[in-house]
Amino acid sequence: MSRIRTVARNLLAAVVRRAPGISEEWAEAMLRELDYIPGEWESLFWSLGSAAAILRQSACALRAWLLKLPAPQEKSMNSTTRKTLGVLTGMGLALALAFAAFGLVVFTNLLVPSLHLDRIEWTHVLFIVILPEIIFIAAAVRLWRTRTPVAAGILITAVALATHVLMHFAHR
Numbered sequence: 001m002s003r004i005r006t007v008a009r010n011l012l013a014a015v016v017r018r019a020p021g022i023s024e025e026w027a028e029a030m031l032r033e034l035d036y037i038p039g040e041w042e043s044l045f046w047s048l049g050s051a052a053a054i055l056r057q058s059a060c061a062l063r064a065w066l067l068k069l070p071a072p073q074e075k076s077m078n079s080t081t082r083k084t085l086g087v088l089t090g091m092g093l094a095l096a097l098a099f100a101a102f103g104l105v106v107f108t109n110l111l112v113p114s115l116h117l118d119r120i121e122w123t124h125v126l127f128i129v130i131l132p133e134i135i136f137i138a139a140a141v142r143l144w145r146t147r148t149p150v151a152a153g154i155l156i157t158a159v160a161l162a163t164h165v166l167m168h169f170a171h172r
Contacts, residue, residue, distance in 0.1 A: 004040040008047035015051040023057045030054070083149040090143075090153020094136055098161060101128050129165050133158055 012031050019027040030050040037043040077085070105127050108115070136158035143151040 002040050005043050008044040009034060012047040012050055015054050018058075019054050020058050020061050022061055023054060026057070027054045086147060086149025087153035087156070090147075090150035090155075091157045092153075093139075093150070094132075094154045094157035094161075097135060098128070098132050098157070101132050125165070129161065133162060136161075 009031075012034060016024075016027040016031050027050075030053075034043055034046060034050075037046045105124060136154050140151040140154045140158070143154070
């Protein structure tokens with residue numbers, strides 16, 4: 001037996017061994033028919049075509065089996081995960097507001113440099129600290145009964161921002 005025919009037989013035999021039960025007889029028949037293919041290259045092409053057909057049949061059987069499976073039930077989040085996600089959401093929203101306020105002051109300074117907002121430190125304190133802090137407290141009060149973890153996240157960020165500002169002024 002030549003090397004090409006040996007490769008063809010080994011390839012088809014490997015695929016036949018892994019064929020699902022539904023197509024097992026059909027796959028073994030293709031393996032037995034390989035002995036009656038006259039040429040070396042023809043036997044290799046027969047083996048490749050048979051292997052592709054068996055794999056397609058296996059994929060169809062797998063697909064049918066997967067479609068019959070019940071859909072997995074989604075696990076609900078436990079209380080700690082839900083609270084943590086709420087706190088992180090509140091912190092993210094508060095930080096987004098603080099960065100938006102900072103960006104608004106910088107953008108206004110770039111658009112209207114004649115206002116000299118970069119020289120007036122109290123405009124920064126007013127627009128970047130005081131107004132967001134008021135919004136943080138109002139949002140936390142409003143959300144406390146319905147979304148306590150989100151309100152807690154907003155308050156944590158408000159306290160962190162206020163502490164940062166106080167440390168800044170204490171250091172000066």
